[in-house]
Amino acid sequence: MGKVLIIGAGGVGTVVAKKVAMNTDVFTEIMLASRTKSKCDKIASEIKNVQIKTAQVDADNVEELVALFDSFKPELVINVALPYQDLTIMEACLRSSVNYLDTANYEPLDEAKYEYSWQWAYQERFREAGLTAILGCGFDPGVTSVYTAYAAKHHFDEIHYLDIVDCNGGDHHKAFATNFNPEINIREITQKGKYWENGQWIETEPQEIHKGLTYPNIGVRESYLLYHEELESLVKNFPTIKRARFWMTFGQEYLTHLRVMQNIGMTRIDPIMYNGVEIVPIQFLKAVLPNPGDLGENYTGETSIGCRIRGIRDGQEHTYYIWNNCSHEAAYKETGTQGVSYTTGVPATVGAMMFMKGIWRKPGVFNVEEFDPDPFLEEVAKQGLPWHEKHDIDLEL
Numbered sequence: 001m002g003k004v005l006i007i008g009a010g011g012v013g014t015v016v017a018k019k020v021a022m023n024t025d026v027f028t029e030i031m032l033a034s035r036t037k038s039k040c041d042k043i044a045s046e047i048k049n050v051q052i053k054t055a056q057v058d059a060d061n062v063e064e065l066v067a068l069f070d071s072f073k074p075e076l077v078i079n080v081a082l083p084y085q086d087l088t089i090m091e092a093c094l095r096s097s098v099n100y101l102d103t104a105n106y107e108p109l110d111e112a113k114y115e116y117s118w119q120w121a122y123q124e125r126f127r128e129a130g131l132t133a134i135l136g137c138g139f140d141p142g143v144t145s146v147y148t149a150y151a152a153k154h155h156f157d158e159i160h161y162l163d164i165v166d167c168n169g170g171d172h173h174k175a176f177a178t179n180f181n182p183e184i185n186i187r188e189i190t191q192k193g194k195y196w197e198n199g200q201w202i203e204t205e206p207q208e209i210h211k212g213l214t215y216p217n218i219g220v221r222e223s224y225l226l227y228h229e230e231l232e233s234l235v236k237n238f239p240t241i242k243r244a245r246f247w248m249t250f251g252q253e254y255l256t257h258l259r260v261m262q263n264i265g266m267t268r269i270d271p272i273m274y275n276g277v278e279i280v281p282i283q284f285l286k287a288v289l290p291n292p293g294d295l296g297e298n299y300t301g302e303t304s305i306g307c308r309i310r311g312i313r314d315g316q317e318h319t320y321y322i323w324n325n326c327s328h329e330a331a332y333k334e335t336g337t338q339g340v341s342y343t344t345g346v347p348a349t350v351g352a353m354m355f356m357k358g359i360w361r362k363p364g365v366f367n368v369e370e371f372d373p374d375p376f377l378e379e380v381a382k383q384g385l386p387w388h389e390k391h392d393i394d395l396e397l
């Protein structure tokens with residue numbers, strides 16, 4: 001149906017390239033481009049059923065992006081590079097008349113600040129150009145946002161309380177590693193927590209609020225309240241929500257390592273001089289930590305991510321839990337990557353399929369919950385992330 005250009009050849013890029021290549025009825029021509037071309041070539045060499053083109057591109061550079069887009073002429077760009085590149089890629093999409101999809105909201109390099117304002121500001125320009133931009137199409141944001149839209153469409157007259165619960169019950173057998181880009185991951189976790197209540201944001205200290213929650217097939221895990229970007233768009237798009245929170249599990253070992261790294265200044269995002277060279281400590285830290293894309297081989301256990309929702313249906317209080325469990329071993333067997341890359345790359349591929357099929361296509365900039373959730377959920381289950389649901393249960397929250 002159409003030509004697709006994937007930007008980014010990390011853990012998520014690997015999964016997207018492999019899943020896109022499994023759906024050649026939808027994606028007729030595929031190119032994978034990233035900063036380091038050899039990484040694209042390696043991924044392409046592992047894909048046997050179809051030939052994937054590869055290219056080198058610096059996605060911080062709009063001119064380079066425009067030149068690449070104009071030569072390959074994709075219909076859609078799947079941006080699975082880093083959040084820092086969102087705006088340059090969106091800018092280039094407008095210049096070359098290409099549609100856009102990503103999995104994480106823009107973040108300035110020198111400030112750990114998560115908000116959609118920069119990307120929502122492109123709304124008019126994409127609308128006038130007749131182009132679609134789909135924001136946040138990974139798992140969270142992404143599938144969790146679609147779960148919320150599905151709950152609102154089918155099971156509630158009004159959603160009042162939304163808790164997104166993200167558990168990694170897996171074990172990669174390393175003393176410390178992050179499951180996706182370490183720099184982005186550590187920036188996210190070390191910032192202050194924040195949740196929505198009664199029309200305003202309430203700020204907390206990092207990891208201040210936590211409690212044990214029970215995850216299907218995993219058991220009880222300590223879960224920490226933190227700010228996650230989908231909360232911003234969900235409370236805007238579902239204004240009946242009185243409280244929206246995000247919880248993520250962390251082991252004690254992980255938190256101890258993180259605290260030490262923070263205390264000794266290794267998570268700093270401002271540049272320092274080292275032997276006459278300017279370095280950013282967190283970028284140096286990334287270089288010595290395990291590569292998330294390589295964790296898959298010995299990873300055991302499952303992730304479990306979902307939405308626990310309370311609201312009103314037919315005048316009665318109703319509770320609902322919708323979730324997916326993903327096995328790290330199964331993800332590795334299929335794509336050579338661990339479950340966190342898999343649970344991000346599969347929804348990005350499915351979002352791209354929705355676009356290519358004309359189901360999620362309208363001029364402007366949209367978060368995924370603004371599209372019809374039904375065809376996406378049907379396809380995401382077929383592509384490897386089946387979902388489950390329970391009604392009228394104790395949500396623990």
Ligand code: NDP
Pocket residue numbers: 007008009010011012013033034035036039057058059060080081082083085103104136137138139140141142179180181182184292293340341343344
């Ligand atoms: P990785 O660090 O493994 O991969 C990032 C890739 O982007 C690398 O190949 C890197 O190149 C490339 N890249 C970085 N800067 C540039 C640039 N300037 N130009 C071109 N390419 C560049 O990250 P992940 O695969 O783990 O994550 C990818 C994205 O997915 C991130 O934005 C992350 O926030 C998001 N994500 C979203 C989730 C969700 O559920 N919504 C969950 C997990 C991740 P090089 O190899 O040269 O460094």
